Amino acid sequence: MSEQKLPTRAEDFNEWYNQLVIRAELADYAPVRGCMIVRPYGWALWENIQASLDQRFKATGHLNAAFPLLIPKSFLEREASHVEGFSPELAVVTIGGNKELEEPLVVRPTSETVIGHAYAKWIRSYRDLPVLINQWCSVVRWELRTKLFLRTLEFFWQEGHTAHATFEEAEEETRRMLEVYADFAVHEAALPVIPGIKSESERFAGADRTYSIEAMMGDGKALQSGTSHNLGQNFAKAFDIQFLDRDGERKFCWTTSWGLSTRLVGAIIMVHGDDQGLVLPPRLAPFQAVIVPIHKNDDERAQVMEAIAGLQRELMAAGIRVKLDARDGLTPGFKFNDWEMRGVPLRIEVGPKDVAKQTVALARRDRPGKEGKAFVARDGVAAAVSATLNDIQAALLAKATAFRDARIRDVTTYDDFKEAIETGFARAWWAGDAALERQIKEETKATLRCIPLEQPGATGACFMTGRPATTQAIFARAY
RNA sequence: CGGGGCGUGGCUCAGCCUGGUAGAGCAUUCGCUUUGGGAGCGAAGGGUCGCAAGUUCAAAUCUUGCCGCCCCGACCA
CATH class of the missing domain: 3.40.50.800 (Anticodon-binding domain)
Known part of the structure; x- marks a missing residue:
């Protein structure tokens, strides 16, 4: 039950969010720092998100399964960039049944490795492919700074993991699932999102290509709301996922993974909510x-x-x-x-x-x-x-779309860019590299959110380097 | 890890500076009146003052240490 007024979004967007999550009874703080209790009302919302996505996953041929919470630490170390990306935020179990374990176990931060291990055993022939599996679970990442729904030590999500015979099939799957996320976001959550590809520096640890859907929150900041990765043969090689192809040759599989988390609840709050509180899209609302x-x-x-x-x-x-x-x-x-x-x-x-x-x-x-x-x-x-x-x-979708579009600015100079990201997204011709991205981030706190799949088709001059660019990129400060 | 804030009934906080019987509002329970935009009156229950040590006749209050949480920054979905 709620008795007092919220701070307004204009006064303090952050405080508005924090109080709203508690007072709408979506979630509560857990006894452990950075962990969250999802309350029945919040969970009901998540269940509706799950049901809606699950139906889409099934419709595209995927099956659900459950993989273990604990993973041998050595598994993480098999894929070089994966371990580099995740080791700083691992929770590690070293004692079991009062005894020091021979090999430490990590609480899964994501399941590519343990699923890769299983796929290596299951996949023999091209006839076994594709393997299309999803799991609903929670994962743990030891984040330094947490915030209910947006970044907690443990969070709930789904992770799809697929294996294919060719790069093209894997790429097609990666894009298909990105499309599923975008369709879900727009039609169920009423969140206008920008599907696009991540730059190299924002890529998932172990992926060849990372795609995401990016949404604009009520304060103009970006929230990555779902990701889809083409893992190439990186994990197949690390876990020896091979198959015998039609031509009689043994080949490594091409794998993908894609995930969407309870973070989406945060997106719904921050996109649709107003000074009175939460505003839920009817298709996902626990009570319509x-x-x-x-x-x-x-x-x-x-x-x-x-x-x-x-x-x-x-x-x-x-x-x-x-x-x-x-x-x-x-x-x-x-x-x-x-x-x-x-x-x-x-x-x-x-x-x-x-x-x-x-x-x-x-x-x-x-x-x-x-x-x-x-x-x-x-x-x-x-x-x-x-x-x-x-x-x-x-109406919610139309309002959110209008809000977002009004706050996307096409910029051609760094000065315009700096102004644009104060209130929303900056869109610009881009021919820069990772070093330049880093510099922009240091100077403005804005990151390259994505290179939208939808491009104007022409060419232009990069707003930073002046070099000819064939694509535009979206930059913003992000959650 | 750096900066800031905070730990006192279920919740929000006052009390601490200047040591001396632990307070308020909200919530809860009961009663009566209310009910088309956050009801009113009356009564009642409920607290090892984060933990530990120290100073003192006496500590929520002073000293030291520790722990925890929240917010802001660096890192990330």
């Missing part, structure tokens, strides 16, 4: 509509609750996730604020006047105050609710 009964005495209460019972049945039958707030002793006003904090897309008020007039009041979360409130006929209300939820879903 909340019914608030209004009554002054027992008579009214009986009437109203009876009307609501029928209403609730009808909405549920129409497939709408509806919550009845029958809590005693709280005023309607309190409940309005409470559910606004928790981001329920649509509020349905039912009072004595509604019962008498055969109406209900619908209040849209995305349009505060009277503007978003409408009285509709009780008859056919399920259709009206469904239509309104669709409207809200579309």
Whole structure:
């Protein structure tokens, strides 16, 4: 339950976020630094994200499996850049059953290695390929600075791991899953995202190519919201994943991995939330509509609750996730604020006047105050609710897209660039290298988020080097 | 690891400077009145003051050490 106002986003975006996560009851701090307890409301949101993604994974031919939490430390060391990338943030188990272990075990920071080990055993022939497996799990990375949902020591995600006979197939898979993420982000989470490829310096440790979807948060900063890696033959060589091809030759597989985490919950909060609290996209909201009964005495209460019972049945039958707030002793006003904090897309008020007039009041979360409130006929209300939820879903995407586009600036000079990243993304022709990226980062805190897949097609002069460039890149400060 | 802040009922905090019976608001429980935008009154329960040592007749308060958490920076999904 929430009793006071949040800081506004303009006042202190960071504090707004921290308080909102706690007060909307999405998550809480755990007894261990940097760890998070995902509360039922937050988990319900994650479950909807899972269901929606899982269905897409299955539709593209993937199966779920479960690989172990503990991995021999030596596994991590087999792929040179992988160990270099992850060793600083490993949690290592050295004692088991009171005895020092012969070989330390790491708590998985990601599962390429242990899955690579399994694939080496399972894959014999080109007929075994492709292998398309996903797992839902949590992983641990010993981060220095943490923040609920965005960066915690343990986080929940899915990681897909596939093996293919050719580079082209692996690349196709990598791009397909990036497309799945983008489609999910746009159509389910109402997050406009920019799919693109990472520069060498931002690449996953052990990948040949890393793709990501980048979203703009409500403060103009970027959040990498899903990644897809073409691992080439790096892990196949490290774990000896070979197959006998049609031509009778033994060859190394081409593997991919792709992941999307509970960080996406953070994206939803920071993109759609407003000064009243959370705003959830209807397609993912644990409750799409909340019914608030209004009554002054027992008579009214009986009437109203009876009307609501029928209403609730009808909405549920129409497939709408509806919550009845029958809590005693709280005023309607309190409940309005409470559910606004928790981001329920649509509020349905039912009072004595509604019962008498055969109406209900619908209040849209995305349009505060009277503007978003409408009285509709009780008859056919399920259709009206469904239509309104669709409207809200579309409105959230449109609003977020407009916000983002207004804050992407095409820049041609470093000065313009510095100005652009104060409020959003800078887009520019780019022909620089890793050293220049590092310099830009040191001077401005902005990083190369991605080189968007969608390019204007022309050429231009790199905004830093002046050299001819064939692609534009997106730069921003990022979470 | 650097900088900042904070540890006192479930939560937010006051009290500490200047040592002397542990406080407030919110929450909880009960009662009555309320209920279309964060209700009111009355009563009640609830605290090893982060841990340890020291100073003192006496420590939430002073001293020293330790631990933990949050925020900002470097590193990262």
